[in-house]
Amino acid sequence: TSEVAAWSPLRPSFLDRLTSRGNMDLSPAWHWFDSLSRLLSPYQFNPAGLNPLAPLLKEVVDFEGLREKGTIPLFLAATNVRNGRIRVFERPEIRLESVLASTCLPRLFRAVQIYGEYYWDGGFMGNPPIYPLIYGTDCEDVLIIQINPINIPQVPTTPAEIEDRENELAFNSSLMREMRAIDFVTRLLDSQKIDRERYKRLNIHMIGAEEEMAPLSYSSKLNADREFLYWLFELGRGRAETWIETHLDKVGETSSIDIADMFL
Numbered sequence: 001t002s003e004v005a006a007w008s009p010l011r012p013s014f015l016d017r018l019t020s021r022g023n024m025d026l027s028p029a030w031h032w033f034d035s036l037s038r039l040l041s042p043y044q045f046n047p048a049g050l051n052p053l054a055p056l057l058k059e060v061v062d063f064e065g066l067r068e069k070g071t072i073p074l075f076l077a078a079t080n081v082r083n084g085r086i087r088v089f090e091r092p093e094i095r096l097e098s099v100l101a102s103t104c105l106p107r108l109f110r111a112v113q114i115y116g117e118y119y120w121d122g123g124f125m126g127n128p129p130i131y132p133l134i135y136g137t138d139c140e141d142v143l144i145i146q147i148n149p150i151n152i153p154q155v156p157t158t159p160a161e162i163e164d165r166e167n168e169l170a171f172n173s174s175l176m177r178e179m180r181a182i183d184f185v186t187r188l189l190d191s192q193k194i195d196r197e198r199y200k201r202l203n204i205h206m207i208g209a210e211e212e213m214a215p216l217s218y219s220s221k222l223n224a225d226r227e228f229l230y231w232l233f234e235l236g237r238g239r240a241e242t243w244i245e246t247h248l249d250k251v252g253e254t255s256s257i258d259i260a261d262m263f264l
Helices: 013-019 026-040 052-058 063-069 097-103 131-136 158-192 220-221 227-252 259-263
Strands: 073-078 086-090 112-114 117-121 141-145 201-207
Touching: 026 220, 063 086, 086 097, 086 117, 086 131, 086 220, 097 112, 097 117, 158 259, 201 227, 220 227
Parallel strands: 141 201
Antiparallel strands: 073 086, 073 117, 112 117
């Protein structure tokens, strides 16, 4: 990914590298592209419908093997553009188009057509959707990898900061609703007000880096610079190792986060 991005003008400027970890807010190329995407849609500035992810995914993912040989349940979400419903693709259905649909940001890419329906990024309706794990597996533990921050240190004041926060709130809203529902059912189960044979008690866990992720603006989502991707990789690895050291013993026993404190 970073090798392809090395030829792209969408890279952090010298000032960006001095003042932030991965933002491109001071990059002229970013401002040009951001302005262009507000004036023209992907159907206009990309009439051929090219997606740089497509050849990369074809090269590194064996979709046929993924569908036929895997035994662990796998779910991938996309949003139906026309009816607003979430579409969850299960392992036997997952192919290149499913992944492209699941990552389709409408200001950047044309809606992905699958079996006559058109899809955008699944985050609009489920980010991530938890219910497939409830109804489609026997798993009692759910581990969420948090990317978009739930909390931010200060109120956004500039137009760019306000838009960034709007995007974060929109993509977090579905998760917040599901977590509230899970907390409600958990309280009823723990108080023995509903039948444990009919309802599943879930243990919720989360790995995140909110303090580091909160300063990243929308522009960072298009930053595929090798140094930035490596920093994200090491940040994620470090937080995962910390979680394993401190919370692994809670798996199968209880939640390692306070759902009410974080989501209610």
